[in-house]
């Protein structure tokens with residue numbers, strides 16, 4: 073389609089109207105698979121890292137920093153979802169439950185055995201990964217749409233189990249934990265230190281996502297997303313990789329869940345139910361699942377929008393719905409795709425390939 | 434012993450018998466053509482041999498190993514590779530990435546290509562490396578399908594109507610590329626409806642009709658076979674004028 077549009081334009085027969093629609097097509101296209109110049113990628117990464125590290129020093133206040141922490145641990149969970157959805161094409165609408173598995177594993181280990189943050193973290197991540205894989209087993213038999221329903225059911229089931237788990241899961245009230253075990257000289261009771269903890273985890277998640285994206289593993293996942301049958305016929309073990317990516321996604325979810333637990337210090341089943349899960353799906357689509365900074369952008373929009381626009385919960389839900397519709401209709405690649413295309417339009421000038429602030433192969 | 438040995442291969446879709454006991458030997462040093470009317474079971478033969486569909490009966494042996502129903506990806510890893518009748522690609526990815534994916538899979542145990550770029554050069558797609566596969570014109574998409582299959586370092590390549598939908602000059606260029614494969618140690622088994630091209634390109638022709646092999650041999654001999662002529666031209670004068 074783009075090829076014919078362009079050739080029509082070159083022939084000089086294009087009217088103003090088709091020109092404009094061409095422009096619009098360029099701005100709304102999803103070109104996640106066209107990589108950017110390495111220099112642009114590096115500069116974006118450095119600027120973003122500097123901004124995030126400097127954030128607590130900008131005097132934006134306690135509330136702002138709290139929302140920032142929420143945004144970041146949510147984004148970490150979203151990086152797992154982006155991997156399975158953006159790269160491998162497997163959407164889930166029960167992802168909060170997977171974060172919940174991590175959070176509850178950590179909380180239960182803490183309550184029952186007295187283990188701290190650092191000790192429970194690997195167990196929580198492993199547990200989320202295993203559960204992610206087990207939920208994924210039916211996908212090997214049924215198609216992607218069925219998997220979405222299965223994740224939703226899992227989410228509902230998880231909440232029911234937690235609510236009826238007696239003192240072991242804390243029932244509807246939930247569980248409490250202490251603060252993060254201090255490292256030498258760093259006390260995580262201080263909000264800015266807690267911020268740096270989740271920020272470090274975000275950098276890890278970003279690095280992992282970037283490395284997977286440019287690796288053979290990332291290409292294998294994209295092959296499965298693009299054409300399962302062809303992927304098989306070139307020798308890719310599609311079933312194994314589908315389960316594998318759901319487990320890797322579970323690792324991210326577990327990490328995010330534990331960070332959430334130790335930021336809130338108290339968790340209850342409703343945090344991991346259907347609504348939070350749908351919000352995660354919304355954020356990843358809004359931001360752009362195929363772009364390196366897409367999940368972060370999605371998390372920022374959804375967490376800060378009510379704050380910036382002063383919306384109450386009902387209004388904000390309506391706002392999210394409108395946002396999602398707009399993105400699906402206008403920007404199938406998410407907000408990141410729009411930012412990248414705008415950058416291309418400014419920096420590139422000429423048609424063909426250009427750079428952008430959020431792209432990745 | 435031939436590299437690929439198919440014995441008594443059967444495939445049934447519900448009540449439809451698509452393959453009715455096929456025996457076939459294919460070596461990797463020549464071009465074998467498979468012809469037959471629409472619905473005669475040619476594509477199904479490829480699908481069952483390469484594990485896309487499970488066989489209902491019979492066996493497929495590749496290099497002395499029974500590979501019947503072991504799974505499509507394992508068969509590909511044994512360097513028995515196929516293309517699809519509907520031109521296929523990873524449409525959202527660039528041409529380079531399409532070929533690189535296949536090449537990385539074929540690298541297990543050594544690739545015959547030093548880099549994915551060599552494959553693009555070979556099929557003549559090098560200038561289009563950065564194009565998105567889904568936006569390629571049809572002729573280039575066919576070449577990409579071949580490049581992806583070649584990327585897996587095949588020893589035998591099963592090509593399902595690679596010339597379908599191409600114009601004459603494109604089809605000729607494509608045939609020239611295919612003819613270069615056997616000398617490089619890549620056997621070719623080819624399905625196509627263009628009899629002139631098949632007669633030119635193939636060392637041996639196999640004719641299928643209703644899931645059964647009705648003739649096999651050098652092209653000239655097969656095309657002169659009355660049974661084959663009947664399948665293609667309809668029953669002779671006897672039935673033509675009632």
Ligand SMILES: Nc1ncnc2c1ncn2[C@@H]1O[C@H](COP(=O)(O)OP(=O)(O)OP(=O)(O)O)[C@@H](O)[C@H]1O
Pocket residue numbers: 446449450451469470471472473474475476477478518
């Ligand atoms: N997946 C399937 N499910 C059901 N029936 C099928 C399937 N694939 C093929 N068939 C049937 O098997 C028979 C053989 O089909 P096949 O596609 O192998 O023919 P073909 O020789 O490749 O024909 P063509 O020249 O049109 O490509 C046909 O009757 C077809 O309807």
Ligand SMILES: [Mg+2]
Pocket residue numbers: 475476477518
């Ligand atoms: Mg066919």
